[in-house]
Amino acid sequence: MRVLIFYLLIIGAGTAGELCVARSMKAVGEVKDFRPTALLAVIPRVLRVPWTWIGLTLMGTAFFSLLALLSTENVSFVVPVTALSYGVGALGGKFFLGEQVTRRRWAGVLLVCAGVALVIAGRG
């Protein structure tokens, strides 16, 4: 049961966190200068966007859940199973955001789910 909650946190909080961070980076704009000093100058701009903080909190939650799982489970098992986030993303897009999920996208999600099923079944 606890293991299930950790998987749900990695998938749910991790995906939501990534979306928040993607949104904040779009607000910051394209990074064109890759000199170390210029990269450092980007950091305060990123931290001023509220989405960054929401995203980091969610990703932190996912991170500690991952650590807890890795204390007992194999890396080659935990990480592939977290790919179920693509399924959650497609379902969330359709029912929560009202997006039209194309057949092709469903096909991809189905492949991912089949792959996760095999990873679980292939427990050596």
Added chain:
Amino acid sequence: MKASRGLHFKTYLLIFLMVIFGPLGNVLLGKGMKRVGAASFESVPEILNLLGRVLMSGTIWLGIGSLITFFAAYMLVLSWADYSYVQPASSVAYAVVALLAHLMLREVVTPTRWIGVILICMGVLVVGHTPPRTTEPS
């Protein structure tokens, strides 16, 4: 044209960094956590003790460093490239993580599991090659 080629180069370079450092970070975290021992959350002192052991592990800090490198590359690339482009491009990370877990941690990856990992990579690739916007901006 030159600017566009430069944009492609830096995009590929950062995706390459993501595909290497993301899986490497996960494998190092796995190695560190196996040494720390099974996580238990029965009482507050136990949780604090666990946290202390986690923060004292050099392997875990190396893993965190790798994941920060991954995350920095990821955020930088998202500042110009679309999420729906980066996501499928990084699908190969699922194969890299299984490979590294096998090579560095001696984890047993059964043939069935390899096929599963390859299906996941293909699925992520297909998911990414769909239209990035299906809702009309209002």
